[in-house]
Amino acid sequence: MLTNKEPLIQIDRTDRRILALIQEDASLTNQQLAEKVGLSPSPCLRRVRALEESGILVRTVAVLDHKKLGLSLTVIILIGMDRHTPERFAAFEEQVADYPEVLECYLVTGHDADYMLKVVVPDMDQYHHFLLNRITRIQGVSGVHSSFVLKRVIDSTALPLGYLS
Template identity: 70%
Template sequence: MKSEPHRLDRYDRRILEILQEDASLSNQALADRVGLSPSPCLRRVRALEQAGVLLSRVALLDRRSLGLELTALIHIGMDRHTPERFAHFEETVASYAEVQHCYLITGQSADYMLQVVVPDMDAYQEFLLRRITRLEGVDSVHSSFVLRRVVDRTALPLDYTPT
């Protein structure tokens, strides 16, 4: 069952837009930029958190400055499509720090797509051979490597209207 989206007014949207750009702002600085006094601004932020709209505030790190030069996209096919097999796979890959995203997908010859970051090809080979291919149920693995990030954003569109 699909849940209804949380209704956002112009202040909520502005708060979320600003926090997506810079989540480190103090409540006072956020309130100033939104055009509210600090107390109502803080109440709105807390309401957005309680409603599950604002999940967390994080720092975005530069991969390259940390020596993580290689981003791989891995398509993984499973041998059996059972809830237990999928749950085990998902729980295991969620524990791997190299895995940035894991998607259960359709429309491909794969069941999952992972985005993985590692220092280099040697580290990728180690990750692939010692972890991914040893997972129970993994039947096929196809890797692609990111040459250049064309669009790499974390901000979500807040005023989406289909064209």
């Protein structure tokens, strides 16, 4: 049971529009953003800074094309652990956080796995090396199931802001 639930931060329609535009194109200048939301630059910048200070706007990033960079293989890995202890989980999480191939790591339920990782590597040989020399060497890993992505059907970083009131 999660007990440390953070209270929701209230944002208005303009804030939602700012967030949607930044998610779509983080390279927009403050001037461009202000024009698109119908504000002058100063109030727009104040709103962006308030969204940053509140922790809603965590960071802005560039999205790169995996294949054009030679990172053609995306793998979803389900990992089972031998013991379900906070120490075992913390050690695993600390270890995978150091692997640049790991784009996402989730502690999950509902599968015969404890963790789900999204990994990007150049090819099957590199994945084989990653699996045998990194993942299976982490203490406590008792099972690994790999699924290889054939096609990216939806590949978005944008959160669905339509649910916010």
